[in-house]
Amino acid sequence: MVASKSWLEIPADSHFSIANIPFGIISTEGQEQKRSAVAIGDYALDLQCFAKNGGFSGLPSIQDKLSVFGEPTLNSFAALGRPVHKQVREYLQDVFSEGSASSKVLKDNEELKKEALVPRSKAKLHLPMQIGDYTDFFAGINHAFNVGTMFRGPANALQKNYTHLPVGYHGRASSVVVSGTPIRRPNGQVILDPSKPDEPTYTACKRLDIELELAAFVCTPNKQGEPIPVGTAEDNLFGLVLMNDWSARDIQTWEYVPLGPFNAKNFGTSISPWVVLMDALEPFRTKALENSTELTAYLKDPQANRAYDIKLEVDLTTSDGTNTTISKTTAANLLWSFPQMLAHHTVGGCPMNTGDLLGSGTISGTERDTLGSLLEINRAGKEEVKLSNGEVRKFLVDGDTVTIRGACGVENGQLVGFGECVGTILPAPPLQQ
Amino acid sequence: MVASKSWLEIPADSHFSIANIPFGIISTEGQEQKRSAVAIGDYALDLQCFAKNGGFSGLPSIQDKLSVFGEPTLNSFAALGRPVHKQVREYLQDVFSEGSASSKVLKDNEELKKEALVPRSKAKLHLPMQIGDYTDFFAGINHAFNVGTMFRGPANALQKNYTHLPVGYHGRASSVVVSGTPIRRPNGQVILDPSKPDEPTYTACKRLDIELELAAFVCTPNKQGEPIPVGTAEDNLFGLVLMNDWSARDIQTWEYVPLGPFNAKNFGTSISPWVVLMDALEPFRTKALENSTELTAYLKDPQANRAYDIKLEVDLTTSDGTNTTISKTTAANLLWSFPQMLAHHTVGGCPMNTGDLLGSGTISGTERDTLGSLLEINRAGKEEVKLSNGEVRKFLVDGDTVTIRGACGVENGQLVGFGECVGTILPAPPLQQ
Numbered sequence: 067m068v069a070s071k072s073w074l075e076i077p078a079d080s081h082f083s084i085a086n087i088p089f090g091i092i093s094t095e096g097q098e099q100k101r102s103a104v105a106i107g108d109y110a111l112d113l114q115c116f117a118k119n120g121g122f123s124g125l126p127s128i129q130d131k132l133s134v135f136g137e138p139t140l141n142s143f144a145a146l147g148r149p150v151h152k153q154v155r156e157y158l159q160d161v162f163s164e165g166s167a168s169s170k171v172l173k174d175n176e177e178l179k180k181e182a183l184v185p186r187s188k189a190k191l192h193l194p195m196q197i198g199d200y201t202d203f204f205a206g207i208n209h210a211f212n213v214g215t216m217f218r219g220p221a222n223a224l225q226k227n228y229t230h231l232p233v234g235y236h237g238r239a240s241s242v243v244v245s246g247t248p249i250r251r252p253n254g255q256v257i258l259d260p261s262k263p264d265e266p267t268y269t270a271c272k273r274l275d276i277e278l279e280l281a282a283f284v285c286t287p288n289k290q291g292e293p294i295p296v297g298t299a300e301d302n303l304f305g306l307v308l309m310n311d312w313s314a315r316d317i318q319t320w321e322y323v324p325l326g327p328f329n330a331k332n333f334g335t336s337i338s339p340w341v342v343l344m345d346a347l348e349p350f351r352t353k354a355l356e357n358s359t360e361l362t363a364y365l366k367d368p369q370a371n372r373a374y375d376i377k378l379e380v381d382l383t384t385s386d387g388t389n390t391t392i393s394k395t396t397a398a399n400l401l402w403s404f405p406q407m408l409a410h411h412t413v414g415g416c417p418m419n420t421g422d423l424l425g426s427g428t429i430s431g432t433e434r435d436t437l438g439s440l441l442e443i444n445r446a447g448k449e450e451v452k453l454s455n456g457e458v459r460k461f462l463v464d465g466d467t468v469t470i471r472g473a474c475g476v477e478n479g480q481l482v483g484f485g486e487c488v489g490t491i492l493p494a495p496p497l498q499q
Numbered sequence: 500m501v502a503s504k505s506w507l508e509i510p511a512d513s514h515f516s517i518a519n520i521p522f523g524i525i526s527t528e529g530q531e532q533k534r535s536a537v538a539i540g541d542y543a544l545d546l547q548c549f550a551k552n553g554g555f556s557g558l559p560s561i562q563d564k565l566s567v568f569g570e571p572t573l574n575s576f577a578a579l580g581r582p583v584h585k586q587v588r589e590y591l592q593d594v595f596s597e598g599s600a601s602s603k604v605l606k607d608n609e610e611l612k613k614e615a616l617v618p619r620s621k622a623k624l625h626l627p628m629q630i631g632d633y634t635d636f637f638a639g640i641n642h643a644f645n646v647g648t649m650f651r652g653p654a655n656a657l658q659k660n661y662t663h664l665p666v667g668y669h670g671r672a673s674s675v676v677v678s679g680t681p682i683r684r685p686n687g688q689v690i691l692d693p694s695k696p697d698e699p700t701y702t703a704c705k706r707l708d709i710e711l712e713l714a715a716f717v718c719t720p721n722k723q724g725e726p727i728p729v730g731t732a733e734d735n736l737f738g739l740v741l742m743n744d745w746s747a748r749d750i751q752t753w754e755y756v757p758l759g760p761f762n763a764k765n766f767g768t769s770i771s772p773w774v775v776l777m778d779a780l781e782p783f784r785t786k787a788l789e790n791s792t793e794l795t796a797y798l799k800d801p802q803a804n805r806a807y808d809i810k811l812e813v814d815l816t817t818s819d820g821t822n823t824t825i826s827k828t829t830a831a832n833l834l835w836s837f838p839q840m841l842a843h844h845t846v847g848g849c850p851m852n853t854g855d856l857l858g859s860g861t862i863s864g865t866e867r868d869t870l871g872s873l874l875e876i877n878r879a880g881k882e883e884v885k886l887s888n889g890e891v892r893k894f895l896v897d898g899d900t901v902t903i904r905g906a907c908g909v910e911n912g913q914l915v916g917f918g919e920c921v922g923t924i925l926p927a928p929p930l931q932q
Contacts, residue, residue, distance in 0.1 A: 198631075198672065198673055199672050199673050204758060225756050225757060226696065226697050227688075227699070227753055227754060227756070230688060230699050231688055231699075233757075234758065235668070235669070235758035236668070236670055236671050238632055238669050238849060239672070240631055240632050240723075240849070240851065240855070241723065241850060243723070250723070250724035250848050252846075253726070253797075253847060253848075254847045255660075255795065263659065264659050266663050266795070268795040268796060268797060268846075290766075291683035291925070292928065293928065293931065295931060314847065320660055321660060321664065321666070322757075322759075323658050323660070324658060324759070325637060325666055325667065325668035325759040326668050326757070326758040326759025326760075327758065328666075328667055329843070329846065329849065330847075332669070332844075332847065333723075333847040334723065334848070362700075362701040363701060363931050364686075364931040410762070411765075413685075413686055414686060414687045414704075414766040415683050415685050415766040415767070416671060416673070416765040416766055418673065419673050422673070495724065495725065495848070497796065497797075498726065498796050498797040499796055
């Protein structure tokens, strides 16, 4: 479905076409209070202001719920459920459509346009949701295979359970930050001398890495003890964001046996600020990677095509401003879909809350220029990434900036994109004496 | 230090002596709104009511903060910091002391006594804190050794990192429930036939276990990127509760490689409702177990004696009401202290928030009647626990109730106890088709 043309000038390569309408939380100079907005072209439409000035007059069903747009997170809006998200998104598409009846509320109201249409360059973006719990899965099978090969060889690269269930672990919700927040290099215990594998050193991380991921926000909760069926699980999801799950590989190697990653991951995880709704992604659904394992009942999805053909890329920018694209891949490189992750997460009765975040795991293709982590690109530290300015990298150095971008569709003014997920590495704090 | 005698009749074996004054959240019939209380003898003092009626008139420093006691969690009170907790606790001890000046505000006010002193049997107890993130450590070295021995033999029972850092993993905050909440047996994937280790079956858990733990609530946050030094970390803690980290051993065995426990743990974790403040536990500090490993700087605590001699016991009650005490141990059986756990958790910059929960890991002694999990008591399913009514158990059956109790001191009307942490097993929901 091609969305209508907008009366608002939207650049053809904008991630925020009228086909998108992603939701986020903004504040502005002079109005520091956080509130909801949607991104459209080079603007953010301030939904609190829009609602207060009759912008939603054409959508009677939402009238008693407009206060949600004045809240500092999207949780209350998300909790209204997918049918409401769909109505609001479609209404806003109509508001921005050339010649539509609803367009009058904004297009013909110069004062409201001035007040509610904030240039995005002037909007400060915040975490879109209050995240109760954050879970990170491992659904990128190429990544799991590549990393498993490094440790156990290709024959034993994937653990026995890998194709039977979406492996995941509980992450640290408090460390999730919005794109643009600097990331401080962590200190921790690492093995510096492989010949002394029992003698850790307390030092700044020397193998600081990225993980290119997608992540889904939960909108509709389930009660403790009541699993979410895979067939309807998509309706429990609000939308997707890009994620960079920064990883301290050397800390991870020493700490992760037997209970999994901990300080290697909990110093920071960045997400993009605009939540792209499930309905906006609908036209870009595609098959996930083939799983030849016969799945057990609770993971058998009656619908195929639950992956998304989101084109992803990762840029590394050095402190001198030199930019190098180090990876280009697609989000279709996942073995498990978000509905399957949610069905598995709740099969034992785990309660999900509005605002919970589910990461996909690192998304890698099979070729060297399609990998989602430096660990894979540099083959466990054996090779180097050549940057445009002649420098090389195995892992990140202080001052490096990593930018993830992702979008669906082609550049005809109909892109459904995520914008960027950006973070710059700050030096580690002094070691404690 | 022996606390004063109270004018209120407090049974000599009460966990809630005047030496304790633990904080919790109650509601009552006719006043469903959640609010703060302290436990004292057979009563809960409703702090909202007490504050509204001038109960805190003798504590001028708290006058502008009294609204915290009307909130539905203790988070705002906890966030005021340890010096305030200490003042309030000492003031309330004074209020309940025979012959003290402050005792008049309650003792001589029949109307307020009637309104604010709620018989505990009539108070409904709720989760004391809103838990942002929950982390579970593995600091019970006897448990780690016992379980490690089952899988790798005694020579390799402990992983290389075990004595160098407090191993832990991120748990699931949304699944933490207050004592008394029934626990539904989880469904999941398990290997039923050990000769077919690649063929999981979707079934109700058959090896449902307990884990006897202590847990600490965080009061004072740190900023992302700013570690908490071990020497002052105790002041970042609000208090302790008992915890039962219910565990599905068969689900765990299949799922936990390589990222750690997930659905084996996230169906439910029970905590006791009354938070015993760090200051109340001060007289019961003792040395943790000896660690012969030379610790790195950030884990070297200038103070010894950070463990607590809390006497713990676990009862298993069958659905016919027969009670069997299956374990008696002490919380001193930990290798790592809560300040060390907090220092390690934040060494890489992980931000802690008020209300975050840190579990100790399973607390076991070395003898068979001092173990903190059925897995250890039954030696990985090889032996049985004999119950008082002639039944036997390897793992829990539906209808079983597990009660954890813990207290410091001797029974002379000066006990500092936690009350109980109770949960009853409900049958698993039907399998999905």
